[in-house]
Amino acid sequence: MKYIPYSRQLIDKKDSKLVLSSLSNDLITTGPFVEKFENNLKKYLKCKFSYVCSSGTAAIHLAMLSLNLKKNDIILMPAINFIASYNMAKTMGLKVYLVDVDELNGQITPNKILECIEKNNLKKINALIVMFHGGYPENIKKFYDIKQKYKFFIIEDACHALGAEYKFKKNFFKIGSCKHADISTFSLHPLKTITSGEGGIITTNNSKIAKNIKLFRSHGISRNKKIHWLYDIKKHGFNYRLSDLNCALGLSxxxxxxxxxxxxxxxxxxxxxxxxxxxxxxxxxxxxxxxxPSYHLFTINILFDKFNMNKDHFMKYLLNNKIITQQHYIPIYKFSIYNEKKKSFPASEKYINNSVSIPIYVGLDKKKQERIIKIIKRYFINKKK
Ligand SMILES: Cc1ncc(COP(=O)(O)O)c(C=O)c1O
Structure with missing residues (x-):
């Protein structure tokens, strides 16, 4: 019997055919597939500007750069998230405040943001990163209200949430439409909603931000529109471009x-x-x-201490039954790189002690899912309620 992974991409013949066809174009980077993919994303997400880049991490970095965030600017972000946003903020010299999360769904809440602002006596905040853990974008209206009050930028680390929607007043909007955030970022890593191999997307409705994204994505180069061999360097930029091969896969x-x-x-x-x-x-x-939601993860929480057990025991039990699970994510304050004094995040502690991500992906068939359910049910047999 083969192991069931916690997630897996689904690539079909149409994907392969389009990637192969991209190789016969004159340009295999900065070519027609980049433009087409970006245009289709713009239409799908209903935003004004959409750019692809080399990864979700690059998208987050570009977001911070294009908002002109600078050393010692204050940024708030979830205590539980993939490390990308924390690492990018620290490389830019930003002052990071971690916000505790909801103990059940692992996401920051409006109350936890306000608590963090009060406890740390923050007067001026430059940006907030929100992350829709597992692809369930709750609380957008309330985040937006806090943004209006404190006048900071919102960057959505929406790497789990491509395809997810939220209701604002009476209408539904796609995450990435940037109607209530300044910038959204997505990952196109194989385990995400769709993949381009590696890759990222960044969207905004603000033309100044958009111009910055384009500059930072490609070395800060600004080309002379009439004479093609002339160019200026306007920013200390990067090479965060995504090739046409990747874009052909993303498009398909x-x-x-x-x-x-x-x-x-x-x-x-x-x-x-x-x-x-x-x-x-x-x-x-x-x-x-x-x-x-985009249903990126299916997370269960088990109050292991009530059974005198811990999460490792449960994850090993599933592994012994050929089911691979995962934890999303080890809290940022637990890593060696975190050197702030404040390490008290009680709800994040509960979340990480109890939560396990079980397999969810497009290719998970009925038979495999039923096996997973059966094995989980077996774990609870003989455990008193
Ligand atoms: C929430 C979150 N943010 C950022 C990233 C970084 O994306 P990438 O791996 O494409 O750089 C990921 C990817 O795993 C993620 O899940």
Whole structure:
């Protein structure tokens, strides 16, 4: 029996065909597939500007650069997130304040942001990074209200949330439409909603920010429009471009995004129905009706201390049954690179002690999912409620 991974990309013949065709173009980078992919993303997300880049991490870096954030500027971000946003902020010399998360869904909440501002007596905040953990974009309206009050930029680390939507007043908007954030960033890593191999997307509706993104993405080069061999360097930029090969794959995958999302929703719904009433000490965060998730992760929370057990034991039990699970993510304050004094994040502690991501991906068929459910159910047999 083969191991069931916690996630896996789905690549088909159409994907391969388009990637192969991109190789016959004159330009295999900065060519027609880049433009087409960016245009299609713009239409799909309904934003004014959409740029691709070499990774989700690059997208986050470009976001911080293009907002002109500078040394000692204050930025707030979740205590639990993939390390990319923290690393990028620190390389830029920003002053980072970590915000505790909700103990069940692992996301920052409006209250936790306000708590962080008060506790640290922050007067001027330059930016807030929000992350839609697992692809469930809650609280956008409230984040937006706090932004209006404190006048900071919002960068959405939406790497889990391509395809997700949220309701604002009466209408639904796609994450990435940037209607209530300054910049959204996405990852096109193989395990995300769609993939380009490696890659990232950055979107905004602000033309000044857009101009900066383009400059920083390619060495800060500004070309003379009439004489092609003349150019100036306007920024200390990077090479964060994405090749046409990657964009051809991304474009082909984008054509299937609705099918991908539907498949993920089906898997999510089956898990929820089968597991939600299984045991009092098994908690599954349920999302509000004002969002349409991308179902990137399915996370369960088990109150292990009630069974005198820990998470490692459960993850090993699943592994012994050929099911690979994951934890998202080890809190940032636990890493050696974190050298701030404040390490008290009680809800993040609970979240990381109890939460496990179980397999969810487009290719997870009914038989495999039923096996996962059966093995999880078996864990709870004989455990008193
Ligand atoms: C929430 C989050 N942010 C940022 C990133 C970084 O994206 P990439 O791996 O494309 O650089 C990831 C990727 O795993 C992520 O999950």
């Amino acid at each position: 995958q984008l054509r299937k995004i609705n099918f991908f999302l539907k498949k993920r929703k089906k898997i999510y719904t089956k898990y929820l129905n089968e597991l939600k009433k299984l045991h009092l000490n098994l908690k599954i965060p349920e999302y509000s009706k004002s969002i349409k």
